[in-house]
Amino acid sequence: MKDWPLFEIFIRSKNGLNHKHVGSLHAADAYMAIQNARDVYTRRNEGVSIWVVESKYITASNPDESEALFDPAADKVYRHPTFYELPDELKHM
Numbered sequence: 001m002k003d004w005p006l007f008e009i010f011i012r013s014k015n016g017l018n019h020k021h022v023g024s025l026h027a028a029d030a031y032m033a034i035q036n037a038r039d040v041y042t043r044r045n046e047g048v049s050i051w052v053v054e055s056k057y058i059t060a061s062n063p064d065e066s067e068a069l070f071d072p073a074a075d076k077v078y079r080h081p082t083f084y085e086l087p088d089e090l091k092h093m
Helices: 030-041 063-074
Strands: 006-012 020-026 049-054
Touching: 006 030, 020 030, 030 049
Parallel strands: none
Antiparallel strands: 006 020, 006 049
C-alpha cells in the first residue's frame, strides 16, 4: 500500500452542479480509487458523479504569485457576472 499512488477525489453532489474536491486517498489504480471514494465520501448517497485524478498530474499555481497571476483580470469588468440578469428559473449559478 505504501507504493500506491495518491488520488485527488472530486464529487458532484447533484446534476447541474460542479464537481468539488472532497479529499485524497491512496489506491492501486483509478478504478479502485473510484470504489474507495464512493465508500469514503458518498456514504449517504450524496453524489451523482465521482472524478479521481492521480495527484502527480495536478499542477497548481503558487499562492505567493497570485497578485501577478490574477491582476490582469481586474481590468476586464465585462467578465464579471454583475452585468447580466439571470432568470428566476435558473438554478445553481
